[in-house]
Amino acid sequence: MEEISGEEVLNISVCVVVSNLSILQCIQSIIGEESYRQDTVNQWTAKIVEQALTLLVKQTKSYKYIVSCAVMQKSGAGLHTANSCYWDTVTDGSCTVKWENRTMYCVVSVFAVSLTP
Amino acid sequence: MDEFQLSEETAFVVDDITTIIKDVSICTTIGSSAYQQNRINQWTSSVVETSLSQLSKLGKPFKYIVTCIILQKNGAGLHTASSCFWDNTMDRSCMVRWENKTTYCIVCVFGLAV
Numbered sequence: 001m002e003e004i005s006g007e008e009v010l011n012i013s014v015c016v017v018v019s020n021l022s023i024l025q026c027i028q029s030i031i032g033e034e035s036y037r038q039d040t041v042n043q044w045t046a047k048i049v050e051q052a053l054t055l056l057v058k059q060t061k062s063y064k065y066i067v068s069c070a071v072m073q074k075s076g077a078g079l080h081t082a083n084s085c086y087w088d089t090v091t092d093g094s095c096t097v098k099w100e101n102r103t104m105y106c107v108v109s110v111f112a113v114s115l116t117p
Numbered sequence: 118m119d120e121f122q123l124s125e126e127t128a129f130v131v132d133d134i135t136t137i138i139k140d141v142s143i144c145t146t147i148g149s150s151a152y153q154q155n156r157i158n159q160w161t162s163s164v165v166e167t168s169l170s171q172l173s174k175l176g177k178p179f180k181y182i183v184t185c186i187i188l189q190k191n192g193a194g195l196h197t198a199s200s201c202f203w204d205n206t207m208d209r210s211c212m213v214r215w216e217n218k219t220t221y222c223i224v225c226v227f228g229l230a231v
Binding site: 083 | 196
């Protein structure tokens with residue numbers, strides 16, 4: 001009986017755990033001390049996704065990655081996000097990181113799709 | 118003629134997907150309803166699930182990731198960005214923005230060729 005290799009499953013779990021920590025640090029280093037500013041928020045979201053992607057690709061290149069980031073000003077508005085994925089549940093995975101400071105929320109989602117069939 | 122048909126059937130067609138998301142998923146789920154905190158969970162889930170089932174019915178050789186953001190209109194600023202490490206020749210994404218009087222809805226579809 002062919003089974004999924006333990007290593008493949010471990011790889012995804014390790015990626016998820018490491019991603020969580022790395023991405024939090026990444027967000028903290030870019031917008032940690034900042035207050036929401038309309039004229040710079042564009043640059044922040046771009047930097048966050050680029051740095052997060054670079055971190056992930058450095059860890060392992062045997063996945064395709066998608067990183068998405070949303071930054072919202074804290075003003076009492078309601079915000080909800082949802083993801084759904086049509087993929088191979090054994091080899092592919094995702095993680096979502098939520099962060100906030102006094103003036104804004106940041107939600108980063110990482111999706112990893114295996115390159116090996 | 119056959120080759121053209123084959124590439125049509127296996128390509129990620131942004132216009133078709135945009136129509137599916139707007140008309141089938143978002144309009145039927147939210148439509149003209151006002152933003153309601155107690156229903157918002159159902160809306161986001163319903164939008165992503167409906168979108169995904171419509172996309173999988175297309176029968177194309179793609180893995181799909183659908184993300185949905187629903188935001189109440191009250192003046193708050195929202196910015197989103199995404200970056201992808203993938204096969205530039207085959208993989209595609211499309212983003213659909215929709216709004217009614219009280220709600221913004223942003224749906225992003227990523228298609229990764231299998």
